[in-house]
Amino acid sequence: MAANTETMTINMGPQHPSTHGVLQLILELDGEIVVKATPHIGFLHRGIEKLSEHRTYHQTIPLTDRLDYLAPMSNNLGYVLAVEKLLGITDEIPERVQRIRVIMTELTRLKSHLVWLACHALDIGAMTVFLYCFRERECITDIYEKVSGARMTSNYFRVGGLADDLPDGLEGEIRTFAESIPAHVEEYEGLLTGNRIWQKRTIGVGEISAEAAIDIGITGPALRATGVDWDLRRDNPYSGYDDYEFEVPVRKGCDTFDRYRVRLDEMRQSALIIIQALDKLKPGPILADCPKVVLPPKKDVVNNIESLIHHFKIVTEGFKTEPGEIYQSVEAPKGELGFYLIADGSAYPFRMKIRPPSFVNLQGLPQMVEGKLLADVIAVIGTLDIVLGEIDR
């Protein structure tokens, strides 16, 4: 007798520990096989793009912290680079600023990848990795706190420079930390890479071909795991990235396991970039010399009337830009983070569009899970490394 089967629709999220925030998935199941997956987003929508149209260019920087809140400095960097390009002061940025920005964004990449690995492994059932990763992440949040006063929402970069110089002694601390990273990554690999359970849960899971990934717009480590050798830091360098030697890890497996290996290799490369940047770091100004648009150094503000006036004007009314439109993107830990800015000559952006990597990468989820097991949905959400703050904006 032929069994009568029918599909069942279940709801996953927005309150679910494995959806990494407020993601809701409507899953149509045939037994344990996913027939159809429909993501629902927007639960964390705060209207950052609308808000930015009513704020000066500087006032928007703290909002960008709250996009991908696991990698705030990458967002800060993307935004300030976009405003600097709009102003045409990209070449005025002092060398020290560029180096510190590189150090901080690479630390941010480590921070983001550590949370990704911790949660991804925890979702699949490896509890120990979670604790190890958060131990290292703690060092980075400490560094964050020392440079910016905040452990997560840093708001450290400014248009044309930085909020403050690195505190004394921090360079040594960052160096010690960066030098310890390869051994830590080795440790995570020892726990996972050869582990049979890990391999069974990741190899061949959530496959997507290079053509399909480009068509759906997937960028970052997820695209590099399909064999596409493309990294904005190397191919469209910004903030002096062409000055460092690093490899772009590429794998061809297209699955969850290779995405895992690409990200681990990226962590090793980030540590190398940080050490190179520290070697090349020289004393110098931390703000560009463009008094009309860049905040004057703090010590001048209290000693010099002209700087005080500039400071006052920039803080209260902001600076005006020439009308025009630009698109600037950076290689954020999750992929290409782009800012499209339109200026109309006033002190506020006329329109700011953020291109969040997680938003676009999540769009690939249905084709990665349909026809696969329900348990693989958890692995695929983890491997896409999504952050809902950035998806919903």
Added chain:
Amino acid sequence: MSDQVIVEKLKEKFSSEVLNIVEFRGETTVTVKKEQIVDICTFMRDDFGYNLLCDLCGVDYLGKAPRFMVVYNLYNITTKQRIRIKAPVEEQDANIDTVSTVWGTANWHERECWDLLGIKFNNHPDLRRILMPADWEGHPLRKDYPLQGPDREPYKGRLS
């Protein structure tokens, strides 16, 4: 191939469609009529290798005619080049053809553009709201939509 060469070839092929070409900070923006946007995008993808649609968004120029602009930021992964295509959309019955057949990624971007700006995308496979709740009224990113939301005190700016 430099941006100029690409723009020249685009002008040659779609001479009556190209409205305007602007270069600003080393970025090229081509404004085209919306009628043949799918053909133009297919041409950009197939002949010039712009295989990645980085971003698609709408802009509201309230008070100008046509009121809206749909912007396509394209990228070529092989040559690492960027170019921007824009198409004006009038206020009355704002609509434009979908490019989700050209780049699959346009699907969600167009849903977002519909949700926040109220521009319809003809032949879109699944044009629903994406960020706002399904029963939301109005399109929040329009310039005439109040920042505080409907039925609330207007925003008076920062008081301190």
